[in-house]
Amino acid sequence: MKTQPVIAVLFPGDMGTQVAKALINQNFKVITAGEARSARTLQNIQNSGIIDTGSLQNTVEQADIILSLTSPEGSLKIAESTVSCLKNTANCPLYVDLNSNTPAIALSIENLFTSVNIPYVNGAVMGASQDVPDKAVLVVSGINRHLFIDLFASVFKIKDAGEKAEAASAYKLLFSMVNKGMNALFFETMTAAAHFGILDELNESLQEFLPGTYQDMIKTTPTYPQHIARRIDEMKGLADMLSSENLPHIIASATAETFERVYHSHIFENENPEGVIEAFQNFKKLSDKK
Known part of the structure; x- marks a missing residue:
């Protein structure tokens, strides 16, 4: 992985935008897929300094780390779409779901990425979007969690919930x-x-x-x-x-x-x-x- 990896945020809603801004402030390159997103999301992209690569396929191909920040209801669908894109590229990014899923959904997403040999971290954000990055806590779990913790410990407050993927949920x-x-x-x-x-x-x-x-x-x-x-x-x-x-x-x-x-x-x-x-x-x- 590069010294300063490319981070994809899917997608820049309220929480995703604040997370992206925190990363950009630490000189990370942040990208997203603006294609078919709402006018509000596109405005967030434009105002925050996130680079719009257009399609999800383009984003997946360029990202070293993908942060999923949609909603618990949409997290599985985004994971499925991402896996479909990954099958069309040799890229192997770390996928981090921060959508506060149920343990059952977290395990389903883990199985999706395991099936295509993509490292996966389950997570959740404790706090409101305005609390990022100073007060909100990112809880992460899974066998690959230290890839996330080691890289972002200086950017966010992070709590290690252990190696069980569903533990953060x-x-x-x-x-x-x-x-x-x-x-x-x-x-x-x-x-x-x-x-x-x-x-x-x-x-x-x-x-x-x-x-x-x-x-x-x-x-x-x-x-x-x-x-x-x-x-x-x-x-x-x-x-x-x-x-x-x-x-x-x-x-x-x-x-x-x-x-x-x-x-x-x-x-x-x-x-x-x-x-x-x-x-x-x-x-x-x-x-x-x-």
């Missing part, structure tokens, strides 16, 4: 269970508080007696109107993972169920709360529907 899901489980607990509490007409009063008491917990909610709770559907999928994935390992999964399943109930109530629809209190005020809509 399990790590992210289990970590997520804590803050998402806490949000589910508060959502169920606010549902009942709205029913009894005491939402504001209960909120005041919770802030007074649980200030630390409320502080923890500041970063996550206001994002739920935009991302609750994804949170449902994540918690279902966690429940499935735990169930397949014969581990307790009552809270994970209940968290997914709570989020589904809130999602289908439409109280977060077209909402963009600026803070925790404002987010919880939406639960008053439930009592209005009686």
